[in-house]
Amino acid sequence: MNMLELERPGLVTERRGPAERPRRLRATPGLRALIRETELNARDFIYPLFVRHGNGRSEIRSMPGIAQLSVEEAVRETAKAAALGVPAVILFGIPAEKDPVGLENFAPDGIVQQAIRAIKKELPEMIVVTDVCLCEYTDHGHCGILNMGTAGPESRPNKSLPEGYVLNDETLEVLTKVAISHAEAGADIVAPSGMMDGMVGAIRLGLDETGFSNLPILSYSVKYASSFYGPFREAAQGAPKFGDRKSHQMDPANAREALREAALDLEEGADMLMVKPALAYLDVIHLVKEAYPQIPLAAYNVSGEYAMVKAAASNGWIDEVKITLETLTAIKRAGADMILTYHAADAAKWL
Numbered sequence: 581m582n583m584l585e586l587e588r589p590g591l592v593t594e595r596r597g598p599a600e601r602p603r604r605l606r607a608t609p610g611l612r613a614l615i616r617e618t619e620l621n622a623r624d625f626i627y628p629l630f631v632r633h634g635n636g637r638s639e640i641r642s643m644p645g646i647a648q649l650s651v652e653e654a655v656r657e658t659a660k661a662a663a664l665g666v667p668a669v670i671l672f673g674i675p676a677e678k679d680p681v682g683l684e685n686f687a688p689d690g691i692v693q694q695a696i697r698a699i700k701k702e703l704p705e706m707i708v709v710t711d712v713c714l715c716e717y718t719d720h721g722h723c724g725i726l727n728m729g730t731a732g733p734e735s736r737p738n739k740s741l742p743e744g745y746v747l748n749d750e751t752l753e754v755l756t757k758v759a760i761s762h763a764e765a766g767a768d769i770v771a772p773s774g775m776m777d778g779m780v781g782a783i784r785l786g787l788d789e790t791g792f793s794n795l796p797i798l799s800y801s802v803k804y805a806s807s808f809y810g811p812f813r814e815a816a817q818g819a820p821k822f823g824d825r826k827s828h829q830m831d832p833a834n835a836r837e838a839l840r841e842a843a844l845d846l847e848e849g850a851d852m853l854m855v856k857p858a859l860a861y862l863d864v865i866h867l868v869k870e871a872y873p874q875i876p877l878a879a880y881n882v883s884g885e886y887a888m889v890k891a892a893a894s895n896g897w898i899d900e901v902k903i904t905l906e907t908l909t910a911i912k913r914a915g916a917d918m919i920l921t922y923h924a925a926d927a928a929k930w931l
């Protein structure tokens with residue numbers, strides 16, 4: 581039999597064009613939705629709030645739409661986010677007065693402690709996370725106790741360390757007090773952000789000893805000395821009066837070091853890890869998630885990222901809604917299970 585007779589008319593025997601056509605699955609919105617790998621959800625968001633004494637709101641110039649809030653306003657803002665499906669807020673406090681140690685940070689009637697109680701009273705289901713650091717509370721604006729003597733440079737507590745160096749172990753004692761005080765006020769999660777060595781272990785021990793062994797720790801494990809925090813410093817009034825944070829926060833040039841920080845925090849008892857900032861560090865988010873797929877990972881879409889979107893959008897150069905959702909999707913795709921973002925309430929609305 582002649583082979584040619586078996587051929588149906590019109591059957592292509594010689595290929596013209598590719599066999600693999602990924603575009604087949606992009607042809608309609610339905611197909612695209614069917615094969616979508618990453619789905620953003622309001623449940624992924626943690627909404628940062630700045631609380632201060634007094635009444636009303638004070639808009640933050642460099643972060644349009646974000647304000648310093650009174651306790652009452654913080655409850656209102658939390659309720660708004662909750663109604664949109666956002667499950668958690670993280671609180672940052674601006675104290676009435678600052679001092680070298682930051683005494684209001686662990687005062688039972690401190691601003692964050694008041695806000696925790698007020699939010700939990702009105703919205704008991706809402707998860708209240710608290711930032712645990714010293715920088716918003718200290719008069720020098722640093723994240724810890726400084727190596728400073730009251731009687732000149734020679735009277736500094738540690739002679740082997742330079743004047744003004746952030747003292748690690750002395751700071752751990754304060755961080756532990758702060759975490760316990762947030763727990764006593766009713767916080768659901770404490771989130772130490774100071775990048776002190778041993779901070780998670782110290783806080784874990786302190787919480788366990790005071791009856792809070794079930795309170796989770798979300799550690800800012802991998803926090804970079806980043807310029808993307810600029811607008812936050814206006815928002816939280818926590819800019820260092822001199823120097824910078826390079827002696828404790830990570831060098832933006834390093835990625836592998838992130839694994840060391842994450843490993844130490846997990847050994848010390850961290851329940852969840854965080855990478856901060858997010859957008860310029862998607863590779864780091866991916867790296868940490870690959871190394872610890874079993875550990876919930878947060879990423880902080882920081883103030884500078886927010887401000888850049890707002891500034892460009894207000895000039896009509898970008899589409900705020902699309903850029904924001906694309907950015908948040910990218911952060912999740914990189915490996916973040918949850919995202920701290922100033923866009924939380926808006927993004928929840930836009931989804």
Ligand SMILES: [Zn+2]
Pocket residue numbers: 713714715716722723773774
């Ligand atoms: Zn700090």
